[in-house]
Amino acid sequence: MGPMSxxxxxxxxxxxxxxxxxxxxxxxxxxxSLALTGKGHASDRAVLLGLSGKxxxxxxxxxxxxxxxxxxxxxxxxxxxxxxxxxxxxxxxLFHQRERLxxxxxxxxxxxxxxxxxxxxxxxxxxxxxxxxxxESEVSGNAPPSGLYADVPYPFHSxxxxxxxxxxxxxxxxxxxxxxxxxxxxxxxxRARLKAIRETMSACIDRGMGQGGILPxxxxxxxxxxxxxxxxxxxxxxxxxxxxxxxxxxxxxxLAVNExxxxxxxxxxxxxxxxxxxxxxxxxxxxxxxxxxxxxxADRFLLTxxxxxxxxxxxxxxxxxxxxxxxxxxVACSMAAAGLTAALGGSNGQIENAAxxxxxxxxxLTCDPVGGLVQVPCIERNAVGAIKAxxxxxxxxxxxxxxxxxxxxxxxxxxxxxxxxxxxYKETALGGLAVNVVAC
Numbered sequence: 001m002g003p004m005s006x007x008x009x010x011x012x013x014x015x016x017x018x019x020x021x022x023x024x025x026x027x028x029x030x031x032x033s034l035a036l037t038g039k040g041h042a043s044d045r046a047v048l049l050g051l052s053g054k055x056x057x058x059x060x061x062x063x064x065x066x067x068x069x070x071x072x073x074x075x076x077x078x079x080x081x082x083x084x085x086x087x088x089x090x091x092x093x094l095f096h097q098r099e100r101l102x103x104x105x106x107x108x109x110x111x112x113x114x115x116x117x118x119x120x121x122x123x124x125x126x127x128x129x130x131x132x133x134x135x136e137s138e139v140s141g142n143a144p145p146s147g148l149y150a151d152v153p154y155p156f157h158s159x160x161x162x163x164x165x166x167x168x169x170x171x172x173x174x175x176x177x178x179x180x181x182x183x184x185x186x187x188x189x190x191r192a193r194l195k196a197i198r199e200t201m202s203a204c205i206d207r208g209m210g211q212g213g214i215l216p217x218x219x220x221x222x223x224x225x226x227x228x229x230x231x232x233x234x235x236x237x238x239x240x241x242x243x244x245x246x247x248x249x250x251x252x253x254x255l256a257v258n259e260x261x262x263x264x265x266x267x268x269x270x271x272x273x274x275x276x277x278x279x280x281x282x283x284x285x286x287x288x289x290x291x292x293x294x295x296x297x298a299d300r301f302l303l304t305x306x307x308x309x310x311x312x313x314x315x316x317x318x319x320x321x322x323x324x325x326x327x328x329x330x331v332a333c334s335m336a337a338a339g340l341t342a343a344l345g346g347s348n349g350q351i352e353n354a355a356x357x358x359x360x361x362x363x364x365l366t367c368d369p370v371g372g373l374v375q376v377p378c379i380e381r382n383a384v385g386a387i388k389a390x391x392x393x394x395x396x397x398x399x400x401x402x403x404x405x406x407x408x409x410x411x412x413x414x415x416x417x418x419x420x421x422x423x424x425y426k427e428t429a430l431g432g433l434a435v436n437v438v439a440c
Contacts, residue, residue: 001130001269002046003038003046003127004050005055007051008055010026010110013123023120026113027111028093028110030107031096031099031100036095036372038372040374044089044093048072048089049064051110052067052080056131103139105426105428108127123135129313129320130269151183154171154176156176158408159311162176166348174303174304174307174342177304178190181303191299194302197302198283200266201270202280204260204265204268205256208255211260211263217373223263246285250282251281253280254281254383254385254386255277257281258274258277261276262373268280271332274325274328274329275385277386278385300342301339304339307338308351311407312334315415316412320426324364324421324427325381326365329381330385333389334359336389337390349400354393355392358392361392366431366432368431368433
């Protein structure tokens with residue numbers, strides 16, 4: 001998602017500068033972790049789509065396949081969706097696996113070149129996790145950040161501050177998050193966006209349960225969700241004697257989402273693509289297995305999870321290339337644990353405790369995808385993370401919210417652990433399972 005958004009941003013810059021029609025070719029260069037796992041993460045496809053003017057939230061998988069297929073077959077591209085240029089992946093899409101740009105391991109540079117082989121424009125972007133991107137100008141002090149920094153009634157920058165602000169205002173964490181969102185848009189729009197997120201997550205689960213076959217990429221990983229779904233439907237009476245059947249359903253939903261992700265389907269980054277199955281699986285657990293579950297409770301789940309996720313993003317990282325999989329699956333587990341606790345009526349203290357438990361027991365988790373593909377161990381890791389989130393919520397709800405280790409302490413520990421972690425274990429496919437499992 002990051003490379004697609006960055007490539008699209010570059011094509012838009014060319015349009016705004018009136019340079020689309022002058023461009024004969026575009027050179028796209030990927031660096032660091034982005035280059036090492038680029039093809040496994042479908043970054044090559046993403047660049048082609050982004051330069052064609054497509055954004056992650058506005059394209060369906062079938063359309064993406066068609067566009068990429070046409071570019072590869074013809075060697076031609078509609079730059080920005082308007083100007084036809086030549087595009088050869090061998091010449092114009094380079095993976096600099098031994099080079100790293102200064103700000104982040106997931107760096108990329110785009111250069112527009114005219115018919116005289118002269119540079120027209122160039123730009124550098126970084127993919128910082130969860131599909132978010134930042135331009136070089138935004139991190140070099142040459143331009144203000146482009147993030148959402150509108151004034152909000154209850155700003156917070158730590159877990160302790162979040163609890164303090166909520167207590168002082170007499171609000172739950174979800175209500176505080178909603179109040180901050182209302183500073184940017186009407187409540188009807190906030191609720192509509194929450195509904196769209198829920199529906200996209202749900203559609204991804206359903207699509208994943210119905211799609212069989214082998215995942216692309218060369219590992220020959222079989223999609224298991226349809227078979228598991230069929231077994232669970234055929235054995236529904238088993239739930240009467242085996243209460244742990246609930247776990248099977250949660251595992252199924254998480255697997256379904258991440259098999260869709262591995263196949264290039266549409267997922268919600270929550271907080272990242274590689275960890276996209278945890279929040280949807282736990283949310284569906286709430287909707288399907290919790291008595292008297294409500295739409296308002298589901299909204300409370302997402303609003304609370306968002307608040308927790310923002311703390312990790314601001315004070316540590318959600319990028320596997322920066323801190324390993326603890327920043328992806330670990331953060332997703334923490335978010336889902338907090339969201340479920342809120343939906344079940346937990347206090348703010350219990351919510352913070354659940355978030356802390358969810359991350360504490362993912363500390364040190366490495367990102368070592370076999371073959372650079374988001375398949376092994378990523379798909380199963382989401383299933384385990386979803387169950388761990390439910391466990392964290394249940395543990396927190398058994399207590400009164402008081403606990404020895406704070407969420408802030410765990411976030412800082414995660415940040416330091418990521419800094420100490422060898423680059424081999426940070427989304428480079430150079431260590432761990434990635435080198436101890438034969439990729440083909």
